Each structure stands twice: as structure tokens, then as C-alpha cells.
Amino acid sequence: MTTRILTGITTTGTPHLGNYAGAIRPAIVASRADNVDSFYFLADYHALIKCDDPLRIQRSRLEIAATWLACGLDPERVTFYRQSDIPEIPELTWLLTCVAAKGLLNRAHAYKASVDQNVAKGEDPDAGVTMGLFSYPVLMAADILMFNAHQVPVGRDQIQHVEMARDIGQRFNHLFGQGREFFALPEALIEESVATLPGLDGRKMSKSYDNTIPLFGTSKQLKDAVARIVTDSKLPGEPKDADNAHLFTLYQAFASAGQTAEFRAALQGGLAWGEAKQRLYELLEGELGEARERYNALIAKPAELEDILLAGAAKARRIATPFLGELREAVGLRSFRNEVQVAAGGKKKVSKGARFVSFRDDDGSFRFRLLDVDGSQLLLSVSFADGKSAGAASKRLQAGELDLRAEGEGFALWLDDALVAQSPDFSDAGEREAAMARLVEALAPQEA
Numbered sequence: 001m002t003t004r005i006l007t008g009i010t011t012t013g014t015p016h017l018g019n020y021a022g023a024i025r026p027a028i029v030a031s032r033a034d035n036v037d038s039f040y041f042l043a044d045y046h047a048l049i050k051c052d053d054p055l056r057i058q059r060s061r062l063e064i065a066a067t068w069l070a071c072g073l074d075p076e077r078v079t080f081y082r083q084s085d086i087p088e089i090p091e092l093t094w095l096l097t098c099v100a101a102k103g104l105l106n107r108a109h110a111y112k113a114s115v116d117q118n119v120a121k122g123e124d125p126d127a128g129v130t131m132g133l134f135s136y137p138v139l140m141a142a143d144i145l146m147f148n149a150h151q152v153p154v155g156r157d158q159i160q161h162v163e164m165a166r167d168i169g170q171r172f173n174h175l176f177g178q179g180r181e182f183f184a185l186p187e188a189l190i191e192e193s194v195a196t197l198p199g200l201d202g203r204k205m206s207k208s209y210d211n212t213i214p215l216f217g218t219s220k221q222l223k224d225a226v227a228r229i230v231t232d233s234k235l236p237g238e239p240k241d242a243d244n245a246h247l248f249t250l251y252q253a254f255a256s257a258g259q260t261a262e263f264r265a266a267l268q269g270g271l272a273w274g275e276a277k278q279r280l281y282e283l284l285e286g287e288l289g290e291a292r293e294r295y296n297a298l299i300a301k302p303a304e305l306e307d308i309l310l311a312g313a314a315k316a317r318r319i320a321t322p323f324l325g326e327l328r329e330a331v332g333l334r335s336f337r338n339e340v341q342v343a344a345g346g347k348k349k350v351s352k353g354a355r356f357v358s359f360r361d362d363d364g365s366f367r368f369r370l371l372d373v374d375g376s377q378l379l380l381s382v383s384f385a386d387g388k389s390a391g392a393a394s395k396r397l398q399a400g401e402l403d404l405r406a407e408g409e410g411f412a413l414w415l416d417d418a419l420v421a422q423s424p425d426f427s428d429a430g431e432r433e434a435a436m437a438r439l440v441e442a443l444a445p446q447e448a
Contacts, residue, residue, distance in 0.1 A: 003036055005189070006149035008043035008083070008140075011060040012051045015067045016212035017284075018197040018205030021253050027153065028072050038078040039147050039316070040068065042309075045083050045090070045139060049132040065305050067215065070295035075308050083143065085313035088320040093135075093142040095327060099171045100138050108137050109160055141165035145172075146320050148184040155190075162188040176330040197253055198246035200228050213250075216295045219285060226281045236272035247273070251280050254287050322372060322438065356394045358387070366390040370397075370421070370439070378439050379413060379421040393420050397443060404436060411436050 007027050015024065031038040042064055047057050061082065073080060083089055105111065111134050115125045137160075144152055144165045152162050169183035176182070196204060199211025206212065213225045229247050234240055242248040242264045252260050267276060298305055328334070335355065358368045365383035368390055372378050384390035396415055403414040409425035410432060423439075426432040 001035070003150050004039065004148060005030065005036055005151045005153065006039040006041075006144055006147055006186075007153055008041050008046065008143055009064055009068075010043045010050065011047045011057055011064055013056075013060055013207055014063050015215050016205060016207070017215050017250075018199070018212065020067075020071065020215050021197050023153075024068060024071050028068070030153075031073065031078050039149065040073065040078055040080045041086075041143070041316075042082045043143070046136070049130070049136055062299065062302060062305065065309060066295050066298035069298055069305075069308070070216070070291045072291075075312055079147075079312055079315050080309065081312035081316045082309050085310065086146070086316055086320055088317065088324040089139075089142050089146060091324060092146050092327065093139050095331060096141055096145070096168050096172065097135065097138050099175060100141075100168050101171075104164060104167060105134060105137060107160075108134075108164070109157065110136060137161050137164040138168065141168045144186050145169045145183045146323065147316070149186050150184060151189040152186050153189040159188045159190070162186055176327075178330075182327060182330065198249055200225065201230050202246045213284075215288065216292045219289075219292075222284060222288070223281050226277050226284070229277060229280075231273045231276075234273075236275075237270040239270055240267035240273075240276075242267045247276055247280060251276075251283060254283050259283070325372075356398065358390060358394070360387075368394045368421075370442075372435075372438060372442070377424060378435060378442075379423055381421040382419055397421075400443060402440065402443060404440065406432065406436070411439075 007023075009023075027038075027040070030036060031040075042061055044057060044061055047060065051057055065082075068080070069075070111129065114129050114133065118125050118127045118129075140161045141164060144162070145168070152165075154162060166185045169185055173181050173183055199205035199209055200213070201209065201211045203209050203211060214221055217225070229250070231245065231247060232240075245267065248263065248267060251263050255263065263276075263279065355371050356368050357371060358366065360366055361383060363383075365385060366387045366389070367381045367383055369377055369381070370379040381390065381393065384393065393415060397413065397420070401415060405412050405414060407422070410423040412422045413420050423432075423435060426435060
């Protein structure tokens, strides 16, 4: 079974060494597994909640996109896109907002923290709280549920949001599923082994502490940052305690087991801190040097980055657009063209969004098309001598008489061993199989 994993990166800053070791590097390694379908997106709608500086957000989007690609993310293997390029995301957010309980959102950690701070200051509990901050968990739920992610790698502070996505998705399934589970219920994936790097002062590496090491600064900037790492006052020749030295922790995060053991022994043997910092710098330069060159090349060609992200968005929307059509159908936002037919026994069967369109050709013959929920053509019929024959064929298909056969780059429908309709050609077998599955689902009778 293929596991779908989804990761979002908020575009409010420039990635640093801690981001690379704690999130970027392990995610890229995980994306190369054979049984994984990975989705990575720039969470630029989320950025609007935290930042009101348009230039900073724009620059961060560019830098983060370039960072992931420079570090080895393969856009052909994964789905890599900007959140804001998927219009289905905010629409799904509204559908989910209409089923999300306010009481659930009241318990969100970020909102509660803001309220607690206001109360401590003697201010109105909701002072400075925007609906963006309050509704943040719903937007995150839409990110996850739109693509039915099975696992969402997050830090411990984000576990609650994944649990909220489960609650909201489960509520939607209950209200509108009629026996169908529209949304898979995601699980938070906590990587216990992922490194949390100390910064220059020993605290967790964070921009808010101003203690970060730049990921793709110049070689000189990297060396200068390493030189500022705080150490104890032990002199050259005196044994150093590696386990309590955050310089050693940084080294260990990027070294092999053999290099780590050698470095530990050197510190215990009295290696000077200046020499230890030089070894750390050389290790980091070896890890990041080539990636830095790729990063700078990408930053210099933003149009190429734009093309990569738009291609990723198109790939994502091939899933999002038809799925949102199904969700709109489920909540009652249906086209008036959708037919409601009375089946045997007086029960109704309702189409799921696909629709037949009949027309007359220039030569006077009659044909029909079957359009998918997004308006794309699934089938085009052969020519019929009269409208009655064309209508009878389309009604038999709507009644579930499906003799579906793969043919060439597409597929065809047959009735009584006669070809009735054909699909367009598809670029690959996977796209064809997906279209055939949508066709079967669209034409399958559904009792209401």
C-alpha cells in the first residue's frame, strides 16, 4: 500500500541550519521511498496569519522553494506546489468551517495562548486576535484533507492541529458521506530521531533567539557563524566534555558514526576549541557547498522556479478539482443539469456530477458527450442516425450497462458488442486508469 505524506512549510523566513537538519533533510530522504506518495507545499496562506510584510512573504516563498530543490527534492517524483495556487483549498476551508465546532477551535493552543497573554495584561481576551489566527486549524485541515494524506510529519506543538483535522474530517464524513468516507483520517508523524539543533548560544536554534547558522550564506558567513558558537573556558590541551558541548551536538548531526567517534576522542584528548570549530566548519562546508551553488543558481532564475511550482500546482489540481466537485455535490452545491431519475421500486438514483450532453453534428447525425465533474470530456459517442437512438444509448449507460474496454491510449464503451463511445487519448496508463475509475463511479447507480 502506498502511504501519502503531506508537509507544509510556512513562508515567513529564510531557512537556517536547524530547519535543514530537523525538517528538510529527513523529509527529502523519506520522499525517495518506493511506497510513499509525497506532497510538499509552500504554506503562503498560513504566512498571512503571521506576517503583514508582503515583500518578506514574497522573498521567503522564493528562498524556501529554492532551498528544497537545491537540497535534492525531485519535483518529478513528488507533488511540490504553492498553497495559493490551489483555489480548491480556500473553498474546502469554507466547507469545513461550516462543520467545525467553535468549541473545538477555542481549544487551539495558539488561540488559547493569545487569550491568556491578553488576560494577563488586563486586556480584552480577544484583543489582536484575527479570524486567521482563530481559524488556522481549519485551513490546515483543508490542506491535509484535500489530498487525503495518511501521515503528516509535524513537531509536537502541531499534533493538536492534525487531531483537529481528524475531528473535522470525521464530522464531514458523518454529515454528508451517506456511507462513504470522503476523507481519510490523518495521523501525526513524529520523528523522534530527527535532530533538534542548538544555536550559537546553546538554546534551540531559532530566528526568534537570533542564534541561527545560515543554511546558504557564503562560505565566509558560515565560517564566521561557526566561530561565534559559545564554548566553555577550557584551554587547549585540557579535556573537553563532548556530551555537554553544543558544538559537538552540531558536529554529530552531520557526521558519520566514525567521524563522530573520532571528534569525541579528540575533544576528550584536549583539542582546542578553535580547531574544533574549524573541523565543524569544514564538515558543514562539505555538506552544503554543492547545494549552495544549486541554490544560488535557482535564486538567479525565478522564472524557472515559477514554472516548476505551476507544474506542481497543475499536478495537485488534477486531484483537487474533481474531488472538490464530489464534495460540492455531497453538500448540495449541485448543477441544475444533474439528472434525478426514478429507479425501479420508486427509489431515486442521483448522478455524482458527471453529465451527458447531446448535440447534432454538421452532417445531421446525433451524438452525445459525457463530461466529468470539472467539465472535461470523458467520452464522445459514435454517430447515431437519429436522436432517439442516441438517447436510448445514453440512458442505458446511465442505467449502469457498462462494457468498458481499454483501447490504445484511451478506453471505449460498448453495448451489445457494438462500439458506442470513446474517451480521448491519455498521456499515460495511470491517467487513463484514473479516468476509467471516475467514469465507473460517475455512472454507478446510487440509491438515495
